[in-house]
Amino acid sequence: MFALLDCNNFYVSCERVFRPDLNNKPVVVLSNNDGCVIARSNEAKSLGIPMGAPMFEYRKLIEQHNVEYFSANFALYGDFSRRVMSIVAQFCSDIEVYSIDEVFIDFSQQFINGSLNDFAQELRSTILQWTGIPVSIGIAPTKALAKIANQIAKKFPERTQHVYMIDDDEKRIKALKWIAIEDVWGIGRRYARKLNALNIHTGYDFTQLSDSWIHKNMTIQGLRLKKELQGISCLKLEEVSDKKNISVSRSFEKELTTLADISERISAFAAKASEKLRKQQSVCSSLMVFIHSNFYKKNEAPFYRQSYINLPVQTASSIEISKYAKMAIKNIYFEGQPIKKAGIILTNIAPNKYINLNLFEAYKENQHQLMKTIDTINQQYGEHTVHLASHEPSLKWKTLQQRLSPRYTTQWSDILKVK
DNA sequence: TCTGGGGTCCTAGGACCC
């Protein structure tokens, strides 16, 4: 049996831990630049605020109903995530951290006295007591069914007490007939539309389609999903592995129209991405830089360009990566073209212990040492203490975060004082 | 005026090799 444990309205719940006055009140959390809604409390959902709602469209509704809103505080959410996951790890040996707020657990490997249900309840109440974060748990024979069980637990909290188990065929069929096809894990907007056109509306309908049709139209992944929904486990827990791509991208607070400005941002993104790369002790051997115009402007033709660069040597040096990123941007940008968003993706990532040396380019050992020193300093004295001269982080163009909560758990100066 | 960011997997088709 598998379980999926998922934190309820995670970002909002993190904010509420230090603001209990916001319990039972509508709360939302906003994206970068306070652009749109990325998390909502149940009360905010009931007001009809959808996921991804642009702030400028919903500001009126939000103010009208006294919805509390926060700028995203990822330092806080990341820290809470680590705390929740470490409690799960104490209870269960076999887990897969699936996202910042979700974890799969292999219950079959678990030595559990009594019922799985009681065990899950105990886990849930411990997490709530130790961290203040409410969670829901779905239990089923496969990961895809555990996802659905989790949605049932969340949808009917009174009846399920936040834990629901699909443990026989009758419950499985009932759950499949209950769930709308677009809410099934692995069915996105595109497939949902295609399936709806064929009169497929529930998870159950989907399992009635032929294997060959699903394989042909939805690849091998679609077929796996069908088996999973039928109770045949195809997806196991996955090992945590190094990232195969590392990207940093941002929308700008306004359109940029000069190479100098865009180049400076790209340099900062490159440095940030290199830092992530070094953190997982890897190097990369190619990168891609992209820029695009404001796609929401209906009266302008969309502009999108990307440039791939193969690096002469594998590296994790901010200096090297930034240098090539700036070369890439020169290839694709022309002066005057307004750019709203840009980013960098590092690819062909490998562990840094197996660096391939290039016949014509020396491995820059001194840069390796320099990066190590910079990382240590920034870790100790705060982000951006040392940075490349080619960009001025945080000062000139700090992103808009007008409603940022304190970093209660990761910054000494922000810690709560109890009088 | 104002619309997020960071990932994964799979497949088709072209380049290239013997």
Next chain:
DNA sequence: TCTGGGGTCCTAGGACCC
């Protein structure tokens, strides 16, 4: 006039996830 077959690697693009 007739012009092989089988394989791998790489990349771009499309789908999905949170």
